[in-house]
Amino acid sequence: xxxFVDCVSEQHxxxxxxxxxxxxxxxxxxxxxxxxQGDAPGKEGSQAxxxxxxxxxxxxxxxxxxxxxxxxxxxxxxxPASPDTYIAPAIVQRTVVRGDTVSLGAVExxxxxxxxxxxxxxxxxxxxxxx
Numbered sequence: 001x002x003x004f005v006d007c008v009s010e011q012h013x014x015x016x017x018x019x020x021x022x023x024x025x026x027x028x029x030x031x032x033x034x035x036x037q038g039d040a041p042g043k044e045g046s047q048a049x050x051x052x053x054x055x056x057x058x059x060x061x062x063x064x065x066x067x068x069x070x071x072x073x074x075x076x077x078x079x080p081a082s083p084d085t086y087i088a089p090a091i092v093q094r095t096v097v098r099g100d101t102v103s104l105g106a107v108e109x110x111x112x113x114x115x116x117x118x119x120x121x122x123x124x125x126x127x128x129x130x131x
């Protein structure tokens with residue numbers, strides 16, 4: 001499978017000739033299950049995989065009910081990427097039935113940073129993993 005997006009981004013600083021290579025380290029799948037089972041295990045959680053895998057298969061237990069699933073990019077050390085720099089798809093809902101597999105399907109994260117502010121500056125768009 002060919003990747004059409006890379007995890008490493010060369011970002012140009014706002015009002016500067018300097019550039020910085022920034023890397024999205026991993027993609028995180030989050031879930032929150034709606035049901036009437038109180039504090040049942042698996043109601044909320046997340047699982048991450050390295051960005052360069054370009055796809056993820058995770059194994060975890062979810063509580064039965066309606067699962068809200070969403071993905072976010074993360075920087076080194078598990079830091080969340082700046083929310084102003086990417087567009088994630090809307091939350092997807094799946095019905096969780098004991099013993100069944102839940103599939104999220106294809107998901108596209110759109111990272112849109114063509115130039116960003118240098119660390120410590122206030123002007124310009126934030127870099128995805130630098131601030």
